[in-house]
């Protein structure tokens with residue numbers, strides 16, 4: 001798999017402090033399927049999997065072992081500028097994990113990427129308005145949260 005070096009529209013932004021509390025369940029940054037996604041995030045780049053066959057070139061998220069269109073196993077990574085629009089959202093009010101017991105409500109959005117509109121990524125919006133004030137169509141941009149020494153995860157913030 002390759003990581004094209006498309007320059008982002010703006011410098012990557014990393015959160016100064018973690019959004020989520022300690023003790024959350026973490027993905028494995030060494031996962032053979034997702035590893036490239038987290039390696040790019042560690043560099044402040046948001047990438048989406050793309051079929052390496054130029055006749056197909058289908059994008060997909062989340063990453064999978066093979067292309068969901070032509071079933072080829074040769075997949076690569078394509079960088080997004082990390083800007084998008086909230087396609088849908090939910091305000092999480094009940095703790096979905098024991099570490100969130102005292103955390104309070106937060107918003108998770110399904111974000112349609114500007115430069116890959118067929119791709120929708122789900123993620124927390126770190127500065128979203130609460131009390132059901134989030135709206136579909138809100139502009140967001142990617143921001144990166146270091147959640148462990150060896151793990152960076154993309155989040156969203158209001159653009």
Ligand SMILES: [Zn+2]
Pocket residue numbers: 051052053056057058067068069070071072
């Ligand atoms: Zn394909």
